Structure formats: structure tokens, C-alpha cells
């Protein structure tokens with residue numbers, strides 16, 4: 001009896017100690033990718049927004065439109081995300097969900113008819129034909145001018161070879177000094193880079209080792225500005241490719257943007273969860289440093305039916321997650337992040353996506369058809385602690 005009581009007291013102490021550790025320090029951050037293609041320029045859809053508008057025009061896809069859209073008729077919708085009031089509301093939704101930051105897709109700005117003076121921006125059109133936004137940074141600008149921006153942090157998700165240009169690098173550093181810029185590992189600003197392969201490396205620095213010198217110089221520019229050594233994350237589809245290229249470039253970790261897949265008939269969300277877990281696990285097994293990708297879906301059927309000119313996407317898709325599935329997936333991701341804190345040394349995970357509504361049928365941004373379902377769902381789970 002006495003022995004049992006003692007055991008119980010010891011057990012209680014262990015519980016309290018564990019609990020205080022759990023609720024204490026370690027809060028892995030969770031970001032979400034922003035693809036801002038929901039804007040007007042001079043009362044017309046921006047060239048990229050033109051296509052996202054067109055592919056969500058059929059009535060069966062109206063449910064996916066962001067909350068600020070209006071349905072004018074069964075085949076006509078209108079919206080403009082480039083408004084302060086819209087961004088203010090998005091920030092409040094993201095805060096409610098419990099997200100820590102947004103990663104803003106960062107593209108070149110083009111003139112009419114894809115005009116550009118930059119060889120890097122010109123090269124991007126080889127990766128993504130006709131991808132010529134006039135105002136790709138409207139979301140970031142509205143975020144920076146919002147009275148609410150202290151509620152959510154931000155970083156950039158750079159695309160292609162333009163990050164090799166010193167002028168672009170200087171523009172990133174201007175943003176990296178912002179108090180809301182995402183940092184990891186005690187103050188290192190984090191940046192993502194995607195769509196950087198052999199072709200981009202050749203243009204950037206005449207190959208991988210030359211490109212490494214370019215990015216090493218960029219690190220030095222950041223440090224000279226009084227910031228810490230940036231934490232650079234390279235994204236690619238396959239773990240071995242991402243890992244070998246990251247190592248050639250001297251990058252700190254790997255990740256991936258999205259995990260396309262599923263079947264024509266539709267696959268259960270649990271299949272996508274398994275693919276994601278395999279990605280994390282194989283990065284861990286390969287002793288890579290990782291930022292786990294947390295995809296909430298994949299369903300590019302609107303783009304299959306009304307193609308976008310910069311890439312082909314098929315009808316394969318996953319079904320939307322239920323609230324319970326989404327919550328469980330986030331718990332699994334954070335569990336992995338905490339359990340393997342040597343692999344996920346930056347203690348951050350990245351969600352695909354906030355507003356890729358034409359490619360992902362389960363974006364976090366509130367929509368006409370699903371309302372605030374997903375932000376409400378996450379608000380019941382986040383923040384998560386180790």
C-alpha cells in the first residue's frame with residue numbers, strides 16, 4: 001500500500017515534469033505558402049490572375065474561390081485580392097488558425113508582352129512559359145502596409161535564377177531586416193528557393209560551384225547588414241536531387257513545394273499523408289536537414305480543364321481532408337519535427353498552401369464553398385508544442 005502510494009507520487013512528479021517540458025519552450029513554427037494570383041491591374045486581371053480566374057469560372061469550382069470573390073452568374077465571377085481590407089482580413093484568419101508565418105512566392109515583375117530587362121527573368125520564361133505577372137508582389141505589399149502585420153511573420157519563397165542577381169538580393173535584404181521576417185535557430189533569417197536546377201545554376205554562376213560562390217556572397221551581404229547567416233532551404237521534387245543540389249550550393253536544408261499525385265477518380269487524403277511522411281522519412285534516413293512539407297491537398301482539375309500556359313497539370317487528385325484528418329496530419333508533422341529535431345533543426349514546417357486554390361482543393365484561406373472550415377479546424381489544434 002505504502003509502496004503503491006510512493007510509486008504514485010513518483011509517477012505524478014514524472015508527469016508534471018514531462019508536462020511542463022511539453023507546454024514549455026519548444027514551439028515549432030508553421031508557415032503556409034502564398035501564391036498571390038487573385039489581383040487586378042488597371043481594372044483587368046493580372047496576366048497570371050487571368051488564368052486562375054478562368055479555370056475557377058465553371059460553376060462546379062466556385063466553391064474554391066477565396067472568400068472575397070463574388071459570383072455574378074453561373075459562369076462569371078469577380079474579385080480583387082489587391083485591397084488592404086482583404087489582406088487585413090486574411091491576416092486575421094491566419095492568426096485565428098494559429099499559423100506563424102506566410103512564405104510569399106516571389107517572382108519577377110514583367111512589362112506588357114512579357115517585357116523584361118533581366119536575363120534571369122527572361123530565363124524564368126523557359127521554366128514557365130508566359131508566366132509574366134505585372135504585379136506579383138501585391139500580397140506582400142498589402143501585408144507590409146497592414147496595421148495587423150505583427151500578427152503573422154513572413155518569409156520569401158524565391159523561384160528560378162533571379163535570386164542570383166545582386167539587385168534582387170538587395171531587395172530581399174531590405175525585407176529581411178523587417179522585425180516580422182521569419183528567423184530560426186536563434187535569429188537566422190530563413191529563405192526558400194524553388195525551381196533552381198542545372199540550367200539555373202549554369203546561368204547563375206556557370207555551374208554549381210560558381211553558383212555556390214554567388215550564394216556565399218549573398219550570405220556575406222546579409223551578415224554585413226547586421227543580420228545572422230541566412231538559413232537557406234532548397235526545394236525539389238525528389239529527396240536525393242534536393243539533397244545533392246543543396247550540398248553543391250552550400251544550402252542548409254531541403255524541402256518541397258507540393259506533392260502532386262492521386263488518381264483520376266480521386267484518392268483518399270490518407271494516401272497524400274503517406275506520401276508526405278515518406279518524404280520526411282527518406283530525408284531523415286539520408287541524413288539531410290529538412291523542413292517538412294505539409295500538403296493540405298492536390299487537385300488541379302480546374303487547370304486540366306482550362307489549362308494554364310506555364311505548365312501541364314493532369315486530372316489526378318486527392319479528396320479534401322476532413323477536419324479530423326487535417327488536425328491529425330498537423331499533429332503528425334509536429335510530432336516528426338519534435339522527435340527528429342536534429343533532422344528538422346530549424347524546427348519549422350511549411351504548409352502547401354494558403355491560397356493555391358486552382359491547384360489545391362483544400363487551401364487554408366476561407367472560400368465561398370467551405371467558408372472558414374479549415375482555419376477553424378486548425379484554431380482548435382494550433383499552436384502545437386514539443
Ligand SMILES: *[C@@H]1O[C@H](CO)[C@@H](O)[C@H](O)[C@H]1NC(C)=O
Pocket residue numbers: 072076077
Ligand atoms: C461578367 O460580369 C461583369 C460585370 O457585370 C461584366 O462586365 C462582364 O462582361 C461579364 N463577363 C462575362 C464573360 O460575362
Ligand SMILES: *[C@@H]1O[C@H](CO)[C@@H](O)[C@H](O)[C@H]1NC(C)=O
Pocket residue numbers: 099100101150151152153179180181182183
Ligand atoms: C514573429 O517573429 C518575432 C521575432 O522573431 C517573434 O518574437 C514573434 O513571436 C513572431 N510572431 C509570430 C506571430 O509568430
Ligand SMILES: *[C@@H]1O[C@H](CO)[C@@H](O)[C@H](O)[C@H]1NC(C)=O
Pocket residue numbers: 110111115116117
Ligand atoms: C528596361 O530598361 C529601360 C531603360 O532603362 C526602361 O525604360 C524600361 O522600363 C525597362 N523595362 C522593363 C520591362 O523593366
Ligand SMILES: *[C@@H]1O[C@H](CO)[C@@H](O)[C@H](O)[C@H]1NC(C)=O
Pocket residue numbers: 331332335336339
Ligand atoms: C511520433 O513520432 C514517433 C517517431 O516517428 C512515432 O514513433 C510515434 O508513434 C509518433 N506519435 C504520434 C502520436 O504520432
Ligand SMILES: *[C@@H]1O[C@H](CO)[C@@H](O)[C@H](O)[C@H]1NC(C)=O
Pocket residue numbers: 338341342
Ligand atoms: C531535441 O530533443 C531532445 C529530446 O527531446 C532534447 O533533449 C534536445 O534538447 C532537443 N534538441 C534541440 C536542439 O532542441
Ligand SMILES: *[C@@H]1O[C@H](CO)[C@@H](O)[C@H](O)[C@H]1NC(C)=O
Pocket residue numbers: 063320321322323369370373
Ligand atoms: C467544400 O465545399 C464543397 C462544395 O460545397 C463540398 O462538396 C465539400 O464537401 C466541402 N468540403 C468539406 C471538407 O466540407
